[in-house]
Amino acid sequence: MTNDEFPMTKEFLSPNDECKTCELAGRIGTFVLRPSFDIRHSDFVIVRTAVATLALAIGANTNGFAQGVSPNPPFSIQQEGESAWLVRPNGERFFSLGVCCVNQGASRQEFDSANPGYAAWQHYADSNRWAEADLKRLKAWGFTTVGGWSDFPAVRHCGAADLAFAPVLHIGSTAGAPWWDMWDPKIVQRMDEVAREQILPLRDDPRLIGYYSDNEIGWWNAILFKMTLEQSPTSGQRQRLIELLRQTYRNDWSELLRDFEPAPGVENWQELDRHGMLFLRPGGNGIRVERRFLTLLAERYYSLVHDIIRKYDQRALILGDRFQSFYYPEVARACARHVDAVSSNLNASWNDGSFARFYLETLHALTGKPLLIGEFYMSARDNRSGNQNSRGVYPVVVTQKERAAGFRNTLQALLKIPYVIGADWFQYYDEPTHGRFDGENFNFGLVDIHDRPYEALTRIAASLDLAGMKRQPARARPDASPGVPPAPREPLGEFEPTLALRRWDRERGFVQPISEFPLADLYVCWNEKAIYLGLYAQDVTEDTFYRDKTVRASDRAEWIVSVSGPDKPIRARIGAGLEPIIDEPTVRVANISGLNGNFRNIACMELPARLFGRDRFKPRDLIEFASTFVSHCRAYRVEWKGKFALRR
Template identity: 25%
Template sequence: MPLRCAVSLLAAVTLLLTVAPPFPVRADTPTPTPVRMDPQTLVGKSGFFRVGKSVTGKWWFVDPDGKPFFFRGVTSVSQDGWQTRRPDGSSYDQLVAKKYGAAFAKASIDRLRGWGFNALGGFSGQEMWDQGMPYTILLNFAKDEKSPKINGTFLPDVFDPAWTRRMNEIAATVCAPRKNSRLLVGYFTDNELGWAQARSEERPLVFDPSESTLRDAGRPSLLQLCLSLPDDRPASRAAWEFVLARHQGDIARVAGDWGVPTLDSKARLPEWTAAKKAILSPGYLADDEAFSKVFAERYFRLTTEAIRREDTHHLILGCRFGAPPGPAVLAAVQSRWVDVVSANNYRDTFYERMDIYARGTGLPVLNTEFAWVTDYFTKARGAGGAVTGDPSVSRMLEKGRAALEKAIRHPQLVGFTWYRWVDKADFVPPISYGLVSVADEPNTVHLGILEGVNAQADALHQQP
């Protein structure tokens, strides 16, 4: 492409991305009224953060002094720009060290409060803990490098005693020293594990009798993955015991009930899995979902037990689902193990996605990552809902604000969390995630909307 044409194209794209109308605070939002909580619904320890339902049926966090509030957080607030997750090599840490020195935490919290935020989300650095703003801690029980995994997933081997021991080590190191912190809201056990389900709320599965029950280029689901592990793996033993118990202890009956070729030995499963042949049949799906519920229940029970062994004061905030995981997994998210369901979302169907978690569990829901910079917001929708065309800042802001305000009205949503504090070096504002650039300059395009929404969040949440 000639240089002159390239420059002209760049200028046109830059104009497209940067021109946006102002979005003032809405004048039609009512003033929030005092929230009266139903004391019978409160979960958590008095004197620490709790969660409960108001007399009008809306869920709220309740601070240690007994005041209800709607969580408005930001992820990854840290002097190094990303804590220890995916270091990007930017110079942000050097810049802010010179600019703020030891005052980085206070300066950042002051900025967040000025923009209407009231909490620190996941991935925020330890230098931000107990510095005057409510915070959350991500424990990464499963993704810890020493935790035994299910091959092909981020999921831990929940049947392996080594995983329980590793969780206990993490909880003793992280949770025990914070058990009396009045600014700690609670703990996330993990982030975006992916649950290897054959179907989910957003990915329905329709069986065609003419199709093979072994799908080429498929994605094996959880039961198949566990059955394919080496015999000495605890998850393999648990999966085979589960399956054989449901089929009269007969491996040939398993094959018949699943409608797959002769399963002459356990070795056949690893061969299919290695070849990316996914078992998909009504008989297999019934077993897979039943096993997935057992697996997920064990995950939520053991993670909570590890935390509660060291800290009985703070809320259990779940595993930060990356997407709706399917009915079997949601059925395992029970109030005896999880106080608040946590979920990330980058789609314009914000309300509808949070509603999946709310209906599937009956629990309050905390959004743990949100940003309106994906194609769902920046581009138009074509035939069949496919995104198309060039990105538009105006479209992004209009759709983003509408999606966020609608979601805040959900009766079970107790907060949202903007992703993230600072841009990565390759992000190009204004269609970029950070509230500040790597030069520590605020992204006024995002903040022009977020400040207004934050100021009205409590009132919006009180609306029907």
Template identity: 30%
Template sequence: MIRRSLPVAFALLLTTPLFAAPAQPQTLFNFVRPLDAVQVATEQANLPQLTAEPTADGEVLRRVVFNAAERPTLTLTPQSGDWDWSQTEAMSLRIQNAMDWAITLDVSITSRDGKSLTSRIALPAGPAQTLLVPLAATSPLAQGMRAGPPMPITVAGQRVLLAETVAGELSAAQVSSVSLSLANPDSPQSILLGRFGVQPLAAVQQAAYSGIIDAWGQYNRGQWPEKVSSDQQLREAAVREQAQLKTWLQPKTEQDSYGGWLNGPRFEAKGFFRTEKQGERWYLVSPEGHPFYSLGVNAVSAWQSRTYVEGREGMFSALPKEGEELAIYYGKSNSRSATGANRGRVFDQGRWFDFYRANLQRSYAQPCPAVVPPLAASPAPVEQDVTPCPPPGLDAARWTAHSLDRLQAWGFNTLGNWSDDTLGAAKRMPYTVPLSISGDYATISTGLDWWGGMPDPFDPRFAMAAERAIAIASRDRRDDPWLLGFFADNELAWAAPGAEPKARYALAYSTLRLTTDVPAKRAFLKQLRDKYRNHNGLSKAWGIQLGAWELMEDPGFEAPLPSAEHPQIEVDLQSFQRLLADTYFKTIADSLKWHAPNHLLLGGRFAITTPEAIAACAQYCDVVSFNFYTREPQHGYDFAVLRALDKPLLISEFHFGSRDRGPFWGGVSEVYKEEERGPAYAHFLDKALQEPSIVGVHWFQYLDQPASGRLLDGENGHLGLLGITDRPWQGFVEAVRKVNLQVPGKVLKSTQQPAATQP
């Protein structure tokens, strides 16, 4: 690729080169009047006109065209020396998208020592704005949340596009270049540019987050059809919803007590949920012996919508004052942890507020009845039939009944992971229980450790912790026919992100780097010693020079990468990871068979995983479960491999979010707008029904997350069936209900198998 420099006119030098940037805003170069000491170069990009052009708003800017190529780039460099930006906070660039659609622009700022900061900018169509890129790594986690508010914003009458996520490192006193690029545009894309320079950042950052959350926990600056602006709106919407639920909650005569299909094949009724295969299709079987396809919702809870306010009170425009009625929804917590999910986050402890429960009170609290004074002529006091006013707060019984009404009206039949216990106790809908195993056992880091390190199942303390967790979870549920089953923890670190061997075999490599007081390392060394007998056998198999067996016992031992010349390396890594997975799942399965022998073990809710972990799960669990954040299940894993397991599969998490209903994050699987969520749900469910091994899908989650971030890790996604105001997303739930109600017909039509023999 040929690098083109612009005409000399674009690189005229000032009498004194710019080597230091003051704290105030400063322009270093202007694309409209290119007389500054900056050189502009392009690769697969060009400035097609020698003069600038007026925009629709009357501003004059210069056009740059990025050609259809792998990475068209425009680069700015000092004419001589470097820029010293150590006394300022952000790079600034006046910019406008010249297309009618959004463009994704990559910005890179590099220093002389090779360090660089990178940021990916969503450049919207519309008027010009000033792009600001901080000169230090940052993200919205610095404000306590997963994603920041929509950009651009207006500051002092000017549109500003703040790059909120910047990665990398920079030596700000030696900045050598700034580049703008696009990744693989399929046709030429144009932007318009003006002044380039540096400026302070603090005032803009403060303006970006000031007062962005309103009294109901909604994003203050956005508008959408369901947005609430008064408590009266909440109450009126609640009344309308009740009328709709009465219409939708018709008796389902074609279902048994647990939601099994009466018009499907008959199985033996064993009084508890179980699995059975008929023909090519796996089924969950209800306690009464009918096929059951689990349509679940995770986190159906009134207690998971708190958000930290301490230290960032200015983010909230109308928090209750002390002594006010809604002040009972304040509390204190500490969510600090060393997990990957919480790494780099600020505002993770202290005082919180619960907007969701406050909105429940606004919507459903009954006013106290008036006390009627006795008539003056009465000869004696008249006893008043007055019901005492209940204390303010959540009416748990009302919330439980209402939530179950909603789920059943919307076509769901299962309470997914992390749902409130009161819902399962109501005996209206089958429920699941998480086995959250914690203790002081050893762990193994695979790198990311999103929810923490991988438990060391060879550690006797892990078996004790599992026994304790299972005993507690199964207490009072051992003989409950409404219990669908137990999940074995959630999204454990079975591997590291990526496809390279160090990621694929991260558990094995990490284990060998540990000290021999870690039980997993002792188990791995024993496995190798039993196979090779001595260090010479291992040296030959692995193609290494190992002078003594004891050298492997040293901390930091690095195993070689798999190779065609030495296939035993990969065989041994796989063998250990299978042993570890077998030990983990067998420990849990054995304990569960003792404490709750009638109930299903629903697998490990895999996110990042390995073939060894999946095979072990299939051996010891009744169901293999996956959290798939993909357009369809088949994109989440190789289903040819999963079909070969001949095991029922459950999609224990999936969702589709967007950013146009308040919360700033679109979730792990994002669509462009709210209206696309329903079709995305329908497509995912339809593709799941086409896989005869899939016995259910569970949506994550019931409620939107707080726009300002949940306590656990700052996630703030629009993922829910309803918002923080407790108002359902009407178009979405209507679409969900429609396809949910079609499931029995689609599954039974696809099988057309002869009925099983009646026992």
């Protein structure tokens, strides 16, 4: 990934226009793309071409008006006790286990022998035989659903095609929403066209669960703010932002200057009305206004896609836009008002397939909706496709046995969560040996590039009784209330992504937050020398907020810990990809964080026994502490406090 900005044209792109910019936002969820900060013109074309190809291939007739109701009963979501379920048209409740990218891979023309990838034509006489073989495999392996970016034309026309399906429409990303003016009739019309071309051929199919409107848009706050201010003064989106700023600061330019630094040439409201950029002033509270603007954009986007989908299909489920393994609370709340289920992709926090507890719990608390996992994945160094697993921060293990265990761990954890109704594995086949067009080169497949199944993983998938496991009564998860578990041998060891805190007992060491919508987990453990606190937080930090692209210490996330001994709390500045700053020399802090696409802030704090007034700790000792995490620019706050006994 690169951290470069990505200019976009301010002009509307029709399907036949050439893209006016050579580099497009990597934070845009695109066709078969994982987030990348160097997506180029050709990738945007892929989205538009894929949409058109899908519509044509499955026989879209777009000459008539789209109103009408399918004769087939729809899929639905129902509540049974504490659990939410997807329900088939015949009334059967099921957990949707899907697979993304069930397609034929590289064509004969696209195949590159120097960078070989999956190519169905090498193994099957035609697309029908490919579809029959693949669907037979997926059913035998226990999968129920064909997920995003699959070859729906071939799958739908296969005689054995009784698996459900849920396509990704790319309504927004194809038309430029939410980055361009969502009040521009041309943008809205293009969104309508994209939806219409895809929905009409699909809506009467009895296997259709519903539609994802987009994938991994990201909702990057700083980029959306910047791109909106770059629009013309006639832009409805820009005008609404200026009006929000005027209302917030009561038309007082001096008040705005406390929170923002204008670009040169912008010295008053009248000039800002016409042109110009604003940047966050370090130490100010401008982030609150930017989050309010994010709410406005999200409400507009979700209301638009809801109404557009319902215009062409009144009954299929609306499944959200598959958050990019993080979410802004403001966006999640707006989404909930316009969807049947909220969706998010899930990048495991650790390479054993486990994930931070707050992530889905808070998303559900914010939305009150059932959740779908749009993607989950795991890769291994030992693979038959030659994948190096080096272009991205995704969980990597050594062996296929470990990868299969990670798959099982993630899926079993999801099945225990009553409001999760489905999850899609990414993806059917491995990525090309040296990486796909954006460089991503992971062993994500159920099969390798030679069409051979990874049997350790597929055996586990086939062995799981999904409905039976989901019907098990929900049990309260353990936490640190009964006592703090012992620390691993090296509490600060392996402090790198997907490994830091992995060997901690994060179940019995989980500290319950006192905040209502936490965006972080806190864990505690001990040995005779120290108490250890582990923090796993969502902390979205963009350098685009600032004129010089530098995050000052005053705006970095802050971790504050108070213990019973010292008179003053311990304060650590963490995050933004910089070294931690700690105000207590006897305390050690380790930290992993980043900028832009890296939204995880992981830290460990070692608190020596003498800070608690002891020479050493022993079992049954009582400790008391309070902890606060304040995210970048003071946007969000999470608190914990309690008194705990140390257990063996």
